[in-house]
Amino acid sequence: MKALELSANKELAVVEREKPNIGENEVLVAIKAAALNHREIWIAQGLYPGMTLPCILGADGAGVVVEAGSQVTADWKDAEVVIYPAYGWGDNNAVPTKQFRVLGMPDPGTLAEYIVVPVENLFPKPKHLNWEEAAALPIAYLTAWRALVYHANINKDSKVLITGIGGGVAQAGLSIAHALGAEVYVTSSKQEKIDISKTHGANGGVNYKDQLWPKQLKDLSGGIDVVLDSSPSAVLDDYFTFLNYGAKIIAYGSTGSRKTTINISKFFLRHIQFIGTAMGSPQEFKDMLAFVSENEIKPVVHSSYVLDEVIDAIDELKAGGQVGKIVVRIE
Ligand SMILES: NC(=O)c1ccc[n+]([C@@H]2O[C@H](COP(=O)([O-])OP(=O)(O)OC[C@H]3O[C@@H](n4cnc5c(N)ncnc54)[C@H](OP(=O)(O)O)[C@@H]3O)[C@@H](O)[C@H]2O)c1
Structure with missing residues (x-):
């Protein structure tokens, strides 16, 4: 699969990598669109705590479940989903645990053709949104x-x-x-x-x-x-x-x-x-998606690129001229 990887030498490039394997409580999501965040810029500059490289970047993603582990209920197969963009929040809505971390360093991210995530990171895509709009939701x-x-x-x-x-x-x-x-x-x-x-x-x-x-x-x-x-x-x-x-x-x-x-x-x-404040809990993610659906809110997508053009997309984010999200389509 194609993926945007930051190498151990902090070189950013679209590379070919093996499609990841799933565990029994995990799913393989074919990403349809991923959105950029300032986080990718900080990471590419080595300015993020706990730098662990190489790593596939990207935290925001939406796509289709193409494989599901043996312990995952059958109705997730072929589901259109938005991915909760982090791991380790824990049970307390007030604050995350110290294990809280965002997708896309150190764990593999969404700027790739496929990602494996635990099934609890999946939420149904709001029906009124296209893939680019759905991918613009998670972190922002x-x-x-x-x-x-x-x-x-x-x-x-x-x-x-x-x-x-x-x-x-x-x-x-x-x-x-x-x-x-x-x-x-x-x-x-x-x-x-x-x-x-x-x-x-x-x-x-x-x-x-x-x-x-x-x-x-x-x-x-x-x-x-x-x-x-x-x-x-x-x-x-x-x-x-x-x-x-x-x-x-x-x-x-x-x-x-x-x-x-x-x-x-x-x-x-x-x-x-x-x-x-920093991001939010899975319960808040669920509540936010319900609110977006109820009010038919459409995130503002400033521009859209294909994965091969992702470096140009990051340059646009760095330039700061955008109003809203810069999105990468995975075709
Ligand atoms: N805590 C969290 O969970 C969390 C989540 C996401 C992002 N962040 C952080 O929040 C910041 C914004 O991220 P983002 O992705 O939303 O933004 P972004 O899309 O990267 O855009 C940054 C915006 O910041 C504005 N800006 C630049 N210099 C400014 C200044 N001196 N005073 C006021 N505004 C200024 C610019 O707005 P104008 O063009 O309108 O001037 C620019 O459009 C980043 O530092 C990011 O790392 C934190």
Whole structure:
């Protein structure tokens, strides 16, 4: 089978590998589409903890079950599925175990013609989605779902800020928050992305490259209750300009800065909560898929490539011009 492999020398190439064998509780999924995440870029640069190479990359995938192990119930055979993109969450919905790990390093990933996963990683593909849209769901929608529903418990009275709206998780957050009836504001480096997000339900947005963006956001929104944040500022005090008392900052990325500082007195006197989150549990994945189906949400696919062009797809992700997910079709 063809697969995108990162070699021990950190060279990225589409290579031929043996089709993997299944165990008794496992299935072989013929991948129809896989989506890229920033994770592949960090891994290819050797910037991910626990680097174990060589490895087939990719965490997001959707496809058809073509073989099922002896202990797997027969109805999974030929099923159209979306793959829960991790192992080892454990039984506690509040936090994962230390064994929690995402597909695509150290375990083989989805950017391949086939993947073997335990049957418990399978979930039926939402019927209203095509393969590319289904592949765009797992990491982005799971991360945004847990942040907005489990951590922030948003509703129609919430005013939500989503930073860096071009990103995959940010786009997922916009769809989910909009479907829950929240008022949504966005930031972006590009006016064009703010304009597109308004057509997807955002109430407005500001350009984070403008130093006055916190004041502009306050004027536009009147105040923010929840921040879905891929890139907290190096100095979080800027956020006090627009945060309402009791606001929650839910951080899931560190695109802008790996460190931040905050005026701790304002932080506690205003009852602000700063919460870290990463992906979500299998139960949250199931709940998220049900919500996507019920509300007929379609993830935004920015562009689509075939597996032989995957390096170009990764270059496009690195360039950062996208609105939504970059997807790889496995034909
Ligand atoms: N915790 C988790 O479970 C989890 C899951 C997925 C991703 N992540 C992390 O979250 C981050 C975003 O990933 P993604 O896949 O959603 O995004 P992505 O598709 O890689 O896009 C990144 C976006 O970040 C925005 N951005 C860049 N610099 C920024 C800055 N200084 N301030 C605000 N926004 C900025 C850009 O938005 P504009 O073009 O609109 O300016 C860009 O479109 C990455 O660091 C990734 O590793 C974490």
